[in-house]
Amino acid sequence: MKRKFAGPMSLPVRSLSFVSLAALALATPLAAKDIVVASGAGAQERLQEALIMAQPGDVVLLGDGRFELTDGLSLDVAGVTVKGAGPDRSVLSFAGQLAAGEGLLVTSDNVVLRDFAVEDSKGDAIKSKGADNIVYHNIRVEWTGGPKETNGAYGIYPVESQNVLIDSVLVIGASDAGIYVGQSRNIIVRDSIARFNVAGIEIENCFNADVHDNVATRNTGGILVFDLPNLPQQGGHNVRVFDNLVVVNDTPNFAPKGNIVASVPTGTGVMVMANRDIEIFDNVFEGNGSSNIMVIGYRQTFDDPQYQPMVRNVRISDNAHGKTGFAPQFAGGEMLAAAFGGSVPPIIWDGVGGAGASIVSSDDVPVLNLGMTRADQPIETAQPSLAQLTGDAAPRLPKIVMPAAMEAAIR
Amino acid sequence: MIALRAIGAVAAAAALLGAQPLPDPVNDSVIVDPGLPRQLSQFGFFAGKGVSTPNRALIRYALRTPLFSDYADKQRFMYIPAGSRAQVKENADVEFPVGSALIKTFGYGSGADFRPIETRVLLRRASGWEALPYVWNADLTDADLKVAGTRLPIAVTKPSGDKVQISYAVPNKNQCKECHANNGRVTPIGPYFPNMDLTFGELRRFRSQANFPKVPVVNNGPVWNDPAxxxxxxxxxxxxxxxxxxxxxxxxxxxxxxxxxxxxxxxxxxxxxxxxxxxxxxxxxxxxxxxxxxxxxxxxxxxxxxxxxxxxxxxxxxxxxxxxxxxxxxxxxxxxxxxxx
Incomplete structure (x- = not known):
């Protein structure tokens, strides 16, 4: 599908479905026991107790209103659904949080989280670890003070999991990544909005992911596909980024130094780092001041013989590229812009591996090849030139499919 | 610190000798049966008020290098049911038989001034370990199960002499597991033999209920604050x-x-x-x-x-x-x- 650029008003995504209560009622399994938890006094102990005493199949129903919480919540029972009255009606507020690394932690399988909000957690907002078949649907995560370095790192944070479905969520203000999937396999992130985060959506050290029909805007960088060394799962591959609107990512990087996203230039659309077999197609790019698509290796020193720092096998096709590269926020960016007629080309590749790296693009825009021979080469020694990345750029990775029960849970 | 504890143990033993009737046996079925006992007293780990009179079947131990918990003092016991034996593995981990329990009380003040706040138990059931937190009532007549944890205002005197008011957090059942998880299953942490601190009498009792490997394992691990x-x-x-x-x-x-x-x-x-x-x-x-x-x-x-x-x-x-x-x-x-x- 070739999509002509029509500006950010023409959304290629389906509108976020903020599901009606009637539809919710239909989705409730008949056998399930509902455990109703109202907001108000004692919410911490009442809600935590419900999450502990729930049995597989039960639904913990969050009432209307604000739940003022003092500690992290956690769920360790498999097959439980946590459902609110809507992302603007059932609000878990962690503004008064005294301890724990996240707002809500899920460590059990087959869990559905839907129709509520998490606000102002001190660390990550919702983390699911080793939680297979997890569904996040119609959830809002927000740091209400806007983008700040003191905000928590990740908004929605599944890690070390198999089958992750993130659908129709909204994340605002994460000081690392709004939606972050780490060290997982078989992943869909779709129909979601990420804004005013450092990274809108980040897929890190993951295998097999589809990121589609999302809006990433006003972040530092829109969508990142990264791989880092010295981790239990590495060698990220097979990620498709398609049908997303990646526009006006212009929030100055506010990540605490030391974190990898602190190195993402403000105004990045999609950045692929140290992965292989990545497809970027049918996206709309506009207003990303540094570049629309950056394909680079891991640039820091590392001590890990298993780690592959360079990018291989990237296919870029049928993306719409609006204005970009007009305010490059990376070393040497201004010089490059001056050399290439006032703006940096929309697609940048570090050039590591040469033709053997198999980085191909059929997009009708210039590509800047930095001409590096090593991923960690200083930018001053790069040999930049315009390049043709010819070859078969057509997407060919298989579509990611979730177990039917996961899709049924949000239908 | 170790010497002081040994003296404390001797004093406690002396106090025990003077106690009148011996406590009833530990209630083994409460340990092994499924379910979440609402009161700590149901186990029979302690007689009287608080934790000053432990059941004689409990074996007290300490850790040479313990976990820091807001300067709380901790009193640790293990219970191995009669007729069963623990196994010290070659890697020095201690494996407990079904029916065992680890009982750890957190409080402030040493010796007779020790005032318990909460007692956490790890129960070795057929299905695995169960971790449960109990919070002592004001009279110390019993401790109630708090699966969701709680917070309590506590005044703490630091070793430096500074007094600090804290919001003491009793962990919820899931938080117990967060620290005690090994591949998603609850597992004890403390009973790693080199890090266990046992008096002569405690060690003798433990040996009478535990098998040791052929390779020598000794409890002489480093004490974090003792350069010797x-x-x-x-x-x-x-x-x-x-x-x-x-x-x-x-x-x-x-x-x-x-x-x-x-x-x-x-x-x-x-x-x-x-x-x-x-x-x-x-x-x-x-x-x-x-x-x-x-x-x-x-x-x-x-x-x-x-x-x-x-x-x-x-x-x-x-x-x-x-x-x-x-x-x-x-x-x-x-x-x-x-x-x-």
Whole structure:
């Protein structure tokens, strides 16, 4: 599908479905026991107790209103659904949080989280670890003070999991990544909005992911596909980024130094780092001041013989590229812009591996090849030139499919 | 510290001898049957008020290098049912038979002044270990199950003499598991034989209910604050093992971090934190590049996070609302001693 650029008003995504209560009622399994938890006094102990005493199949129903919480919540029972009255009606507020690394932690399988909000957690907002078949649907995560370095790192944070479905969520203000999937396999992130985060959506050290029909805007960088060394799962591959609107990512990087996203230039659309077999197609790019698509290796020193720092096998096709590269926020960016007629080309590749790296693009825009021979080469020694990345750029990775029960849970 | 505890144990034993009737036996069925007993008294671990009269079937022990918990004093017991035996493995882990229990009481004040706040039990059932927190009532007549945890205002006097008012957090049942998880299953942490501190009498009783391997295992691990018991490196690693490795190991709650402080990972320099970059630290990085910057504690994320009480930054994430000044000093000294590349 070739999509002509029509500006950010023409959304290629389906509108976020903020599901009606009637539809919710239909989705409730008949056998399930509902455990109703109202907001108000004692919410911490009442809600935590419900999450502990729930049995597989039960639904913990969050009432209307604000739940003022003092500690992290956690769920360790498999097959439980946590459902609110809507992302603007059932609000878990962690503004008064005294301890724990996240707002809500899920460590059990087959869990559905839907129709509520998490606000102002001190660390990550919702983390699911080793939680297979997890569904996040119609959830809002927000740091209400806007983008700040003191905000928590990740908004929605599944890690070390198999089958992750993130659908129709909204994340605002994460000081690392709004939606972050780490060290997982078989992943869909779709129909979601990420804004005013450092990274809108980040897929890190993951295998097999589809990121589609999302809006990433006003972040530092829109969508990142990264791989880092010295981790239990590495060698990220097979990620498709398609049908997303990646526009006006212009929030100055506010990540605490030391974190990898602190190195993402403000105004990045999609950045692929140290992965292989990545497809970027049918996206709309506009207003990303540094570049629309950056394909680079891991640039820091590392001590890990298993780690592959360079990018291989990237296919870029049928993306719409609006204005970009007009305010490059990376070393040497201004010089490059001056050399290439006032703006940096929309697609940048570090050039590591040469033709053997198999980085191909059929997009009708210039590509800047930095001409590096090593991923960690200083930018001053790069040999930049315009390049043709010819070859078969057509997407060919298989579509990611979730177990039917996961899709049924949000239908 | 150890000597003092031994004296305390002798005093407690003397007090026990003077006690009138011996307590009833431990209620074995409450330990092994499914279900969540509402009161601690149902187990029969303690007679009378509080925890001053433990059941004679309990074996008291301490840890040579313990977990820091807001300067709380801890009283630990193990219970191994009659006719069953624990097994000390060749790697020095202790395996307990079904029906066993580990009973750990947190409180403040030493000796006769010890006032319990909560008692956490680990119950070895046929299905695995169950972790439950009980909070003592004001009269100390019993402790009630608090699966969801709670917070209590407590005045703490630090070793420095400073008095601090804290919001003491009793962990919820899931938080018990967060620290005690090994591949998603609850597992004891403390009973690692080299780190166990047993008086002569306690050791004799433990040996009468435990099998030992052919290879010698001895309980002489480093005491974190006693240079006579080990080198700075050994004591720092022992401290990190007790305070961090329950999560920071390849099967623990922090497996995704790649920062591993368990004994088996000690030979992997990066996994130990040396020149290891953060992964999901967020503002926990404190603007630093490495978990441990050798020679430079001020630029080490580890020191930054141990020195913080802010949720999202503080490590460990649960069980601590104060900074362990003496522990931080040890780790600072250790990092200072490490040579840079």
């Amino acid at each position: 018991t080990g080198s700075l490196d050994a004591r720092a690693r022992a401290y990190l093992m007790t305070n961090c490795a329950h999560c920071h190991n390849p099967a623990g709650s922090a497996s995704n971090s790649g920062l591993f402080l368990n004994a088996d990972a000690a030979s992997d320099r990066v996994a130990t934190g040396i020149y290891k970059r953060p992964v999901a630290a967020g503002r926990g990085s404190g603007g630093h590049d490495f978990a441990i910057a050798p020679g430079d504690p001020d630029r080490s994320i580890m020191v930054h996070r141990m020195s913080s009480t802010e949720p999202g930054v503080a490590m460990p994430e649960v069980g601590r609302s104060m900074v362990h000044d003496e522990g931080v000093a040890l780790i600072r000294e250790w990092i200072s001693s490490l040579s840079q590349d």
